[in-house]
Amino acid sequence: QDLAGVFCSFGGGCAQGDIRLSPYGGRSEGRVEVCYNNEWGTVCRDYFGSQDASVACRHLGYYSYYDYGVFSYGAGSIWMDNLGCSGSEQSLFDCPGTLGSSNCNHYDDIAVRCYSRDLSSCINGQIRLWSAYNTTRSNEGVLQICKGGQWYSSCRYGNCYTAKTACKQLGYEGLAYYKTNAGYYYGYYYLNDRYYYSCSSS
Numbered sequence: 277q278d279l280a281g282v283f284c285s286f287g288g289g290c291a292q293g294d295i296r297l298s299p300y301g302g303r304s305e306g307r308v309e310v311c312y313n314n315e316w317g318t319v320c321r322d323y324f325g326s327q328d329a330s331v332a333c334r335h336l337g338y339y340s341y342y343d344y345g346v347f348s349y350g351a352g353s354i355w356m357d358n359l360g361c362s363g364s365e366q367s368l369f370d371c372p373g374t375l376g377s378s379n380c381n382h383y384d385d386i387a388v389r390c391y392s393r394d395l396s397s398c399i400n401g402q403i404r405l406w407s408a409y410n411t412t413r414s415n416e417g418v419l420q421i422c423k424g425g426q427w428y429s430s431c432r433y434g435n436c437y438t439a440k441t442a443c444k445q446l447g448y449e450g451l452a453y454y455k456t457n458a459g460y461y462y463g464y465y466y467l468n469d470r471y472y473y474s475c476s477s478s
Contacts, residue, residue, distance in 0.1 A: 290316055293369050295335050297388070298350065304408055304463040305389040307348050308332050310355050310368060312376060317355035319368070320380035321346055327363035328371065333390035335367045338408070340391060342464045347387040354378040354385070391464035398422035403445055408463025415448060418458045418465060429458075429465040 290311035297306030308319045319332075329341035357378035361371035369375070392408040405417030406427070419430045419442055439454035 289314055293367060295332070295368065297336065297390075298348070304338060304391065305342075305347075305387065307350055307385050307387040308368075309350065312353075312355040315353060317353035318350040318382065318385040319359070320354055320357040320378050321384045321386040322380060323358050323360060323373075324386045328359045328361045328368070328386075329388050330363050331361040331365045331371060332368055332388050336390060338390035339393035339466055342389040342391045344386060344388045346383065346385060348385070349382040350385045351382065354380050354382070389464060391466050393466045394427055396427070397425060398427055400424070403442055405446065406462070406465065408465070415452075416462075418462050420465070427465075429468045431468060 292311055292314070294311035296309050296316070297304070298309050299306045309316045310319060311317075324344065326341070326344075329344040332344075333339070333341045355376060355378070356368065357374040357380055359368065359371050359373035361368070365371050394406070400422055402422040404420050404427070405414065406420045406429070407417040419439075420427045421430060422428075436451060436454060440451040443449075443451045
């Protein structure tokens with residue numbers, strides 16, 4: 277069937293203190309944009325470090341940061357420069373720095389990759405499919421295994437048999453498809469398993 281899809285441009289109004297990610301890849305990564313004077317603008321990378329990235333991700337509702345750097349160039353105003361967060365702030369607007377002006381160019385626009393955390397208890401050997409985002413699709417996500425009472429994300433599926441086995445253990449009829457770069461699609465998790473699981477048959 278011919279289905280209609282819509283891709284909207286960023287812009288429009290915003291509320292002072294808002295923050296968003298202009299998507300670069302997955303939904304939890306992208307160029308940091310903040311709202312000042314009812315207008316979206318970017319953040320300069322000058323003096324931007326791990327503490328600033330941690331606050332940016334927490335401001336966005338994630339647990340902390342996975343990575344930061346210059347991934348893409350923005351347009352319009354550059355609202356923040358010379359940030360110096362201590363790491364305890366809840367918002368980038370609480371951090372010392374220059375607000376409302378900058379001597380940077382857009383090739384200095386900072387971006388972050390954020391990750392989530394789940395402190396819910398689990399029983400060793402349990403598995404689940406996890407996503408950092410609210411979704412009603414419980415049949416897809418990052419494969420996670422409970423070890424030592426904590427959830428860990430599997431680094432990647434060894435082959436399609438591994439994914440099929442996981443689906444059957446979860447009570448599904450079978451496997452539709454599997455992804456090896458699941459963090460890109462479903463978000464990054466704060467604990468990753470160093471083991472690679474590989475099943476020889478379904």
